[in-house]
Amino acid sequence: MKNKTLGCFLIIGAVSLTLSCQQQQADAPQPVHTPKIVKTPSGAEMALIPAGTFTMGSAQGGDDAKPAHKVSVSAFYMDTREVAQKSYEELMGVNISKFEGDNNPVEQVRWTQAVKYCNARSAAENLKPCYSETTWQCDFSANGYRLPTEAEWEYACRAGTQTAYSFGDDAAQLKSHGWFKANSEKKTHPVGGKPANAWGLHDMHGNVGEWCNDFYAADFYKNSPPKDPRGSDQGQKRVIRGGNWNSPPEKCASWFRASDAPGLPDVCLGYDVYGFRCVKSAAGN
Secondary structure (H helix, E strand, O other), X not given: OHHHHHHHHHHHHHHHHHHXXXXXXXXXXXXXXXXXXXXXXXXXXXEEEOOXXXXXXXXXXXXXXXXXXXXXXXXXXXXXXXXXXXXXXXXHOXXXXXXXXXXXXXXXXXXXXXXXXXXXXXXXXXOOOOEOOOOOOEOOOOOOEEOOOHHHHHHHHHOOOOOOEOOEOOHHHHHHOOOOOOOOOOOOOXXXXXXXXXXXXXXXXXXXXXXXXXXXXXXXXXXXXXXXXXXXXXXXOEEEEOOOOOOOHHHHOOOOEEEEOOOOOOOOOOOOOEEOOOEEEOOOO
């Protein structure tokens, strides 16, 4: 009987040790990606976003954020901050923003104006512009600046997470990470004023909504390519991501999709919640 009892203790002890080891492994800290930040000739800071695979969309999101699906993204560089008014004015010769301030994000920007800025920034650095300003098509093989694809934007925003926000699921913490309806005082704020996400990107939740390159299609996720998707082939609207200074928390989530007409032909300016940031190919990284 003693031997049997001892055997039971040994078995139970082994199981406990195994569970303990498994728990330690589960709780072990995950490797941290240290963002590589480079400064462009025009003075903008860009983070190298590593190639990888993530789950895009969410079962918790709206119908256009479903189904959640695996997407692989090639490496690229992304502005660490939204394009500021000073940078926009230096290249384009005009400040079109409502909430004026050199370091505030440029807003009231149409998609077409954001694209023209990308081309101007490319030309200023002797890079090949990505966009035709006649057809508005993007040449992804060019080495100049462009707007991010929707997949690139969400991948960069998540920075390795699968939670509602890059910092977790608790919307109460959003005030510490972004400018939105509850704390913005109905205006934009200087870019980079809130902490960056794990990949070195500021203001991915709130401040201004950010134009993406893609045409918007509510059902695109149902047939999205698994590698470097670039959105629908055609459409009436372009994608906007990230929420803005007037958004409730749910519209600042990593997966939330918005859209609007790229040229807004019925008004002279875009809305004061629209801005953007640039990306650039990182071929070979």
